[in-house]
Amino acid sequence: MSAASQPAAAYLGITQVDKAYGAAVVLDGVDLAVDKGEFIALLGPSGCGKTTLLRIIAGLVQPDGGTVILAGKDVTRLPPHRRNIGVVFQNYALFPHLTVAENVGFGLAVRRVARADRAPRVAEALRLVQMEDYAARRISALSGGQQQRVALARALAFAPSLLLLDEPLAALDRKLRESVQVELRQLIRRLGITTVFVTHDQEEALILADRIGVMNQGRLEQLAAPRELYAKPRSRFVLDFVGRSCLIAGRVVGTAEGLVSVDTAHGRIQAPGSFMSGAAVEIGLRPEALRLGRGSDGGMNSITATVTDRIFLGSRLVMTLAAGPGERLLAELDAADAEAASGETVTLSWPAVDTLVFPAGAAG
Ligand SMILES: Nc1ncnc2c1ncn2[C@@H]1O[C@H](COP(=O)(O)OP(=O)(O)OP(=O)(O)O)[C@@H](O)[C@H]1O
Ligand SMILES: [Mg+2]
Secondary structure, eight states, X not given: OOGGGSOOOOSEEEEEEEEEETTEEEEEEEEEEEOTTOEEEEEOOTTSSHHHHHHHHHTSSOOSEEEXXXXXXXXXXXXXXXXXXXXXXXXXXXXXXXXXXXHHHHHHHHTTOOHHHHHHHHHHHHHHTTOGGGTTSBGGXXXXXXXXXXXXXXXXXXXXXXXXXXXXXXXXXXXXXXXXXXXXXXXXXXXXXXXXXXXXXXXXXXXXXXXXXEEETXXXXXXXXXXXXXXXXXXXXXXXXXXXXXXXXXXXXXXXTTEEEEEETTEEEXXXXXXXXXXXXXXXXXXXXXXXXXXXXXXXXEEEEEXXXXXXXXXXXXXXXXXXXXXXXXXXXXXXXXXXXXXXXXXXXXXXXXXXEEEXXXXX
C-alpha cells in the first residue's frame, strides 16, 4: 500500500489495548482514534473500563497488550510525566493544605519547569479558569466548583498535548454542573486542546462532545457524533444506553429493496436493513418517531396499543403505552394533538426509515 492511501494517522491512536486484573478482563481489544483538537466523551455504565482506559492513556496503568500513540510517538512504555498529558480526576486530587497557586505550581515542578518560569505560568493558568484572585487561598477554603477549576488549571498549566478528564464535574451539584459544563467546553475549544472526557451522564456527553464513544464491558461499542449515535445506534446496548427507546420482539420474514420485514405480535413492521429470514430480532424505536393515528403516506409502520400513562413536559407529552405482555412503548408527542386518555386503545405510526432492527438478545 502506498503511503498516500493510508488514512491520516490519528493524533491519539489506541490500538488493540487489553487489560485484565487476574481473571477479570477489564479492557478487551479497544481501538480508539482521536483527531487533533477533538473533544471525545467516553460514556458507559459503572465498571465498563472507562477509568482504566484513561489511566492507560495517562501512563498510570500498563496495558497487557496494545499500543498508545500520541502526536506520532509511541508512548506505551513512557512514564506519566514524560507524556505531556494533563489529567483531572473525579476527586481532583488537590493538596488541601497547599494554596491554589502552590497546587497549580506543583504540576510544573514535577515536570521540572524552572522555578523562575513557574509563577507566570501559574498566573496564566489561573486566569484561564478565572481563579486569579484566589491564588493565595487554601484549597480547603474553596467551594466544589472552585476546586474543579483549580484542578483544571493545574492540568492546563504545562500546556499539555492531551487533556484527560475523568468525571471532573461529578462532585458538583446539578445547577453548578450545568454552568461549568458550558464554560469548560468553551475554554477547551478556545485553547484547541485534544480532550478525552469520561462521564456516565449521557446528557453531559451529548452536550459536550464532538464524538461519543460508548463502552460496554471493556469494549468500545460505537464511536460517533452525538446525532449519529442517537439516530443510528449500532447495537441494542447503545440504543438503550443513549436516550429513551422501546423495543418490540419479532421474527424476520424476508428482506427486499433494503427493507427487512419483521412479523411481530402486532403485525408486520418494516425497517431498513438486511437479515436472514427466520432470524429473531428486536425492533427499536425512539419515542419522538411515533405519531398518533394511522399514517396516510406510504412507508409507514403502525401498531395498536393501550395508553397507560401521560406525562406533560410543557409543549411535549410523553405517553406510555402497553402493546403486548411486557411490551411497553414510549411516544413523545405534541401536547396539542395528544388527546387520548389513559385506558384508551390507539393506533401509533412511524416511518419505516426511522425503525431500527437488532439481533434478539444481543444487548451485551
Ligand atoms: N487495580 C485494580 N485491580 C483489580 N480490579 C480493578 C482495578 N482497577 C479497576 N478494576 C476493575 O476493573 C473494572 C473497570 O474499572 P474502571 O474503574 O475502569 O470502571 P469505570 O468504567 O471507570 O467505572 P465507574 O463509572 O464506576 O467509574 C471494574 O470491575 C473494577 O473493579
Ligand atoms: Mg471510573
